Amino acid sequence: MHVPDGFLDVPTSVGTAVVAATGVGLALRGARRELDDRTAPLAGLVAAFVFAAQMLNFPVGAGTSGHLLGGALAAVLVGPWTATLSIAVVLLVQGLLFADGGLTALGTNVTLMGLVGVWTGWLVFRTVQGLLPKRVSMVVPAAAVAAFVSVPVAALAFTGLYAVGGQAPIPLGSLATAMLGWHTLIGLGEAAITGLVVSAVVAVRPDLVHGARRVLATRKLVVVRPERDEVAA
Template sequence: MHVPDGFLDAQTSVATAVVAAGGVALALRGARRELDDRTAPMAGLVATFVFAGQMMNFPVAGGTSGHLLGGALAAVLAGPWTAVLCLSVVLLVQGLLMSDGGITALGTNVVLMGLVGVGVGWLGFRLARAVLPRRLGSVAPAAAFGAFLSVPVAALAFTALFAVGGTAPVPVGTVAAAMVGWHLLIGIGEALITGLVVGSVVAVRPDLVYGARDVLASSDLEIRPGVAA
């Protein structure tokens, strides 16, 4: 989903950069409430995992690319505000060192993957948790649902930006069909990966999973390293 330089006009790129800067500023404040001796190391691991996952790109349409987003995974493991920072750092490094997405499109990519991807992924996770039984076994499927939901919504957000300020000679309908169609498939893969990763961590160290803290707080079971609730 990395948007390349010049794919959106200057006005749209500047507008998304402003929104991205505001979102990162809010995330810096919010992450102070999330980061502790458990989530800080997890945030580093999450950023590394997302970086590796996003390096597997394939073309979608008009110069754009598709890949795993990792927003829901980062939000569930490290917290939504911390996840925004993780995704933003990953996108910055990719843009600076690998020209993946471009510098002028950095704000656009942060909005799509760091704000929309994380926000929708976390919202989907919370909605699923509200429906599923209140137990540790529900954390992984809820994370998978949030991951699936985040991908096509981010694709739709990109399509909306392209409709406003797209510069490539590609019809909006073609872009929408390609982006949403491909990203529905990507969403299935992302849901599987997110569910497996979150489920594996919950099984071994549920205390390291930010999205499981409320379950642990309401449980009388003692959580020890290597012992699942």
Template sequence: MHVPDGFFDAPTSVVTGVVAAAGVGVALRKARAELDDRTAPMAGLVAAFVFAGQMINFPVGAGTSGHLLGGALAAVLVGPWTGALCISVVLLVQALFMADGGLTALGTNITLMAIVGAFVGYGVFRLVLAVLPKKVGSVPVAAGIGAFVSVPAAAAVFTLLFAIGGTADVATGKVLAAMVGWHVIIGIGEAIVTGLVVSAVITSRPDLVHGARGLASIRRPLLTEEVSA
């Protein structure tokens, strides 16, 4: 879904840049409430995992590409604000060092993948979790559903931006069909990956999963020194 330089006109790129800057600024403040000494290292691991996952790209059309987004996964593991920061850092590194997405389109990419991806995914995750049994085992299922919805949602917002300020000579209907169609398929893969990763982390350290906080069945594993004592 990386948007290249020049794909949107200047006003659209400026507006999405402002949205991205404001979102990152708020996230920097809000993330302090989501992280502590135990969970902060998880943010780095999440960013590294998403970075690796986004290396698998394939063309969708009109200069854009499709790949796993990782916003919902990051939001469930470390919180939506921290998750949005993780994805933003990944996108910045990719734009600066790997020419994956343009620098003038960085705000657009952050808006689509870090903000829309993370918050839509986390919002759906919370809605689904509210109707599932209140146990840790429900978290991977809800995370997978949130991840599935977040991907075509980001693609739909992309199409809306294209309709407003797209510069490519492609009909909006074709862009919508290509982007949403492909990203529904990508969403299925993202749902599977997200569910499996969240399940793996919950199996070993459920207390580190932000989305599982407050569930009665969470019990922090005893540390070696605690067992010895």
């Protein structure tokens, strides 16, 4: 999904840069409410995992590439604001050091993956979580569904931007078909990977998973009273 330099015209690129800068600015404030001494290291691990996963690219068409996004995974593990920051940092490093995407298209990539991908995944996750039983184990299927939906939605958002300011010599219909088709398949893989990773973390430390906090907070405190004989003794 990395958009290269020159794929969109200047007004569209500037517009997405403004949107991305606004989103990152809000995320800097919102992340303060999500992170603490226990969860801050997890944010670094999530960013590293997403960076590694996004390095596996394959061509989609006209200079664009397809890969795992990781937005829904990051949002469920560390919260949507922190996830936006993590994805933005990953994209910045990729653009500067690995020529993955373009610097003039950085705002577009952050908008698509750090905003659309993350927040679509988070909203779908919360919606599905509200429909499922209030158990920690249900965080996993909710995260998988969120990951699957977020990928083609981000692809459709890119298609919309191309319709507004596309510069590449490729028909809109062909691009939309390629993007939606490939990213639906990518969504299936992303759902599987997200489910596995979230399941592994939930099994060991559910208290670190941001998406599980609401469920954990509803658990009733069980007080075990000692037996009378034990007290007498």
